[in-house]
């Protein structure tokens with residue numbers, strides 16, 4: 001039943017959010033209309049503003065509404081000789097939450113995926129190569145995901161970095177701390193054996 | 200880390216949606232920014248428009264941006280002598296999806312809850328009483344939820360309707376069709392015994 005075009009439009013629009021189907025879209029729309037129109041207004045405003053004004057850092061490609069993101073713009077980290085390469089801005093947040101990495105980042109915004117038309121250009125690898133060629137980078141830490149595409153992307157970038165005499169490493173993959181061996185999948189287990197370190 | 204005020208604001212704002220915590224808010228924000236800014240813009244627009252323009256039907260209190268909702272405005276159903284009382288607009292949608300009810304509705308937008316300051320006024324019962332007093336209502340079907348508050352609300356409205364010589368009924372509660380007896384909770388089971396019908 002189309003009992004209100006505006007409400008129907010809102011329910012349809014909410015389905016663009018990941019993990020939101022027709023039922024939860026309806027629940028969300030009704031909850032905002034019934035109980036929190038102010039929050040709904042704020043969300044509408046935040047969405048419009050972010051979608052139109054958020055761009056990408058000209059140095060690392062993460063999201064920012066400035067020319068450079070705070071990390072690249074910072075005096076301390078923006079000049080770091082260590083660059084960590086990740087697939088997404090969410091990965092940057094995850095690593096920053098850990099608080100142990102003090103270099104800068106390069107965000108690919110994806111991984112090599114020829115079938116989807118995602119090649120070196122889409123990942124901004126020319127910009128990364130500029131950084132490498134500048135002589136201001138001593139180490140590249142590859143933190144792409146341990147998937148087929150993430151692996152391929154890491155190897156592609158590793159080859160590129162080596163031609164610029166930059167040290168390349170990849171973060172370790174293995175059994176997570178607190179994880180129980182018997183519940184870890186076999187691929188992870190294989191990686192943790194291959195990456196074993198002498199004690 | 201606050202790497203982008205606009206992105207942070209968007210993530211915060213998304214948490215107003217029911218069932219959306221910090222992690223999913225972040226995932227939603229990044230997905231829209233990375234892959235579907237147009238959908239994000241549409242959602243922002245739909246939210247702003249719905250929050251400011253959607254009001255309540257002057258006859259049944261459901262959501263509408265018109266004076267009367269399509270059901271109340273319809274020649275056939277708007278004059279129906281049978282009114283079904285529900286707690287929320289979502290209940291209207293659920294009953295309409297069934298397609299077997301052809302009367303009109305009255306939407307309480309809640310249930311009696313004295314501790315939360317929700318009394319007869321908040322539920323628009325004066326408007327419902329106007330309908331009852333008009334002599335144009337023959338039956339009131341109470342479809343409030345089978346909860347303590349829903350029950351209390353149903354009884355309150357039933358008393359009101361009886362003083363206007365209107366037939367009052369309540370929808371049956373019991374084992375759902377296709378439900379398995381052994382998995383139905385004991386309260387529902389008790390209701391289904393109390394509401395048993397002769398064969």
Ligand SMILES: [Zn+2]
Pocket residue numbers: 057058059060061062068069070071072073
């Ligand atoms: Zn940056």
Ligand SMILES: [Zn+2]
Pocket residue numbers: 256257258259260261267268269270271272
């Ligand atoms: Zn109406």
